[in-house]
Amino acid sequence: MRTTQAADTAERGAVGGPAIEVAGLRQRYGSFEAVRGISFEVPQGELFALLGTNGAGKTTTMEVLEGFTRASDGMVRVLGLDPMKERRALRPRIGIMLQEAGFFGDLTVAETVDVWRGMSADAGRQPVKEDVLELVGLANKARTRVRQLSGGQKRRLDLALAVLSRPEVLFLDEPTTGMDPEARQATWEVIRGLKERGTTVLLTTHYLEEAERLADRLAIMHEGVIHTYGTVDEVVATTGDQITFRLPRPAEPPFLDGAAPVSERGHVVYTLRGEAHPALRALLAWADEMELTLERLEVRRGTLEDAFLRVVEDKR
Numbered sequence: 581m582r583t584t585q586a587a588d589t590a591e592r593g594a595v596g597g598p599a600i601e602v603a604g605l606r607q608r609y610g611s612f613e614a615v616r617g618i619s620f621e622v623p624q625g626e627l628f629a630l631l632g633t634n635g636a637g638k639t640t641t642m643e644v645l646e647g648f649t650r651a652s653d654g655m656v657r658v659l660g661l662d663p664m665k666e667r668r669a670l671r672p673r674i675g676i677m678l679q680e681a682g683f684f685g686d687l688t689v690a691e692t693v694d695v696w697r698g699m700s701a702d703a704g705r706q707p708v709k710e711d712v713l714e715l716v717g718l719a720n721k722a723r724t725r726v727r728q729l730s731g732g733q734k735r736r737l738d739l740a741l742a743v744l745s746r747p748e749v750l751f752l753d754e755p756t757t758g759m760d761p762e763a764r765q766a767t768w769e770v771i772r773g774l775k776e777r778g779t780t781v782l783l784t785t786h787y788l789e790e791a792e793r794l795a796d797r798l799a800i801m802h803e804g805v806i807h808t809y810g811t812v813d814e815v816v817a818t819t820g821d822q823i824t825f826r827l828p829r830p831a832e833p834p835f836l837d838g839a840a841p842v843s844e845r846g847h848v849v850y851t852l853r854g855e856a857h858p859a860l861r862a863l864l865a866w867a868d869e870m871e872l873t874l875e876r877l878e879v880r881r882g883t884l885e886d887a888f889l890r891v892v893e894d895k896r
């Protein structure tokens with residue numbers, strides 16, 4: 581069965597290539613280079629998460645793709661179009677949720693949606709107001725003035741406006757910042773639903789769990805450069821396993837696979853470069869020789885957080 585979105589896309593002329601293409605993108609502000617030659621692609625219908633340190637260049641990258649900023653160098657395409665030169669053709673096909681939206685505080689939630697619909701050239705295609713407010717969990721706030729909304733509720737209103745035109749590509753800049761855990765889960769459900777309807781999503785977030793739960797592929801940026809890129813599993817695989825245990829009496833544990841033992845809150849911790857098995861074998865041989873029983877011995881798989889921290893530490 582074709583979804584409404586898929587049918588819409590077909591009617592408006594689908595493109596065969598990736599929904600988003602970025603090749604050698606550079607962005608300079610005066611003499612400062614905020615983005616230093618990054619490349620990635622997002623296939624249609626996938627969710628791509630841009631992770632990174634503060635000031636890494638994520639929002640700048642988004643702004644170039646949204647057509648707000650002209651790239652200093654490199655090539656970007658969204659749905660096969662140049663976001664700057666072909667902005668008029670592209671704009672009705674994309675949805676944008678900025679990090680900070682400018683609302684009119686005196687308007688109610690419902691009036692804000694009406695104003696937004698009024699500004700859209702394509703209002704006939706849009707879902708009814710009640711549906712979109714229901715979708716983001718704001719149906720009971722329709723008559724509330726925007727300035728009376730909490731920070732998390734304002735983010736939900738942002739999301740409602742971004743999805744109003746049933747975009748083919750949705751840009752979400754830190755969509756769940758300020759939301760409580762329940763609202764965040766609800767927003768993830770909304771994003772999953774949009775993806776199921778075929779929407780391509782580019783998301784920035786500081787919540788690694790958000791990327792882990794939602795992303796088909798992700799990139800970790802630091803100081804304008806993408807250092808790691810792939811599926812969550814591929815990125816996690818760039819980190820090694822961790823071994824931890826407690827010693828029953830003072831002893832000097834050996835280096836394992838080139839990793840030094842580190843003492844953390846009474847535990848010995850090894851952060852390995854690869855799989856734990858060979859290191860574990862050497863560790864147990866050492867413990868036998870020393871006639872030691874290692875207490876609370878644990879092997880833990882690397883996490884996305886480990887991969888993230890390693891990018892930052894390696895570049896220090």
Ligand SMILES: Nc1ncnc2c1ncn2[C@@H]1O[C@H](COP(=O)(O)OP(=O)(O)OP(=O)(O)O)[C@@H](O)[C@H]1O
Nearest residue numbers: 609612613614632633634635636637638639640641
């Ligand atoms: N208009 C501008 N003029 C000068 N410098 C800018 C401008 N916009 C951004 N920058 C700088 O470019 C760098 C990248 O900023 P950007 O907002 O893209 O980072 P970010 O990865 O989104 O960070 P955060 O996670 O903190 O939101 C920062 O050092 C920022 O100060």
